[in-house]
Amino acid sequence: MQIxxxxxxxxxxxxxxxxxxxxxxxxxxxYAASYSGLMRIERLQFIADHCPTLRVEALKMALSFVQRxxxxxxxxxxxxxxxxxxxxxxxxxxxxxxSGVEPPALDTAWVEATxxxxxxxxxxxxxxxxxxxxxxxxxxxxxGHDDLGDHYLDCGDLSNALKCYSRARDYCTSAKHVIxxxxxxxxxxxxxxxxxxxxxxxxxxxxxxx
Numbered sequence: 261m262q263i264x265x266x267x268x269x270x271x272x273x274x275x276x277x278x279x280x281x282x283x284x285x286x287x288x289x290x291y292a293a294s295y296s297g298l299m300r301i302e303r304l305q306f307i308a309d310h311c312p313t314l315r316v317e318a319l320k321m322a323l324s325f326v327q328r329x330x331x332x333x334x335x336x337x338x339x340x341x342x343x344x345x346x347x348x349x350x351x352x353x354x355x356x357x358x359s360g361v362e363p364p365a366l367d368t369a370w371v372e373a374t375x376x377x378x379x380x381x382x383x384x385x386x387x388x389x390x391x392x393x394x395x396x397x398x399x400x401x402x403x404g405h406d407d408l409g410d411h412y413l414d415c416g417d418l419s420n421a422l423k424c425y426s427r428a429r430d431y432c433t434s435a436k437h438v439i440x441x442x443x444x445x446x447x448x449x450x451x452x453x454x455x456x457x458x459x460x461x462x463x464x465x466x467x468x469x470x
Contacts, residue, residue: 281311288314292321298413298451301325301334308341315345323364330378331416332371339366378415385411402431409444422448438468 288307295303304322308315319342326335343363389404409424425444432438442465449457 279310284311284314288317288321305338316342316349319345327370330374330414332374334416335371339364381411398431398433402428402437406444413448418448418452435468435470439465
């Protein structure tokens with residue numbers, strides 16, 4: 261596998277170095293299978309950004325996976341990238357005529373239906389949480405915040421996901437609950453690249469007595 265890197269850039273000081281992998285030796289399906297959720301989609305987009313020969317395949321896989329979520333904005337973004345990558349492939353000097361490679365159509369029906377489903381689920385989870393608070397049952401309130409956090413994460417709303425997971429902290433009644441809360445916050449903080457937050461909650465999880 262050949263990697264071209266700008267020699268003027270120092271990888272230690274420039275984490276966003278724009279390098280290109282020309283001859284990949286990667287089994288894309290096997291690689292993607294080692295991740296789940298948003299991280300799988302993020303890794304496929306990363307490969308698409310840095311490996312031209314796998315770009316279309318990686319984006320097709322990412323598009324398929326994102327349609328298992330409520331993340332409509334990410335679906336539209338990946339679709340745009342895939343359409344551009346497909347057109348570039350068609351216009352390449354060595355492109356095979358009538359190869360059958362066409363930009364995919366935007367699934368507007370899925371977009372509309374998913375937005376509605378996401379809103380309905382959000383309203384239900386919000387109502388459930390209000391009821392739990394009315395009953396003053398800590399465990400139910402904790403799970404309600406977690407459920408809302410999970411939904412926001414599935415929608416790609418990382419800021420609200422982080423808020424919900426963090427709010428569960430006040431309703432933890434066992435060490436297991438505290439550690440679970442920390443792991444949820446760490447997960448979203450990684451997606452947000454908030455490394456100080458990650459380190460803070462790793463420390464908190466490690467210092468929680470079992």
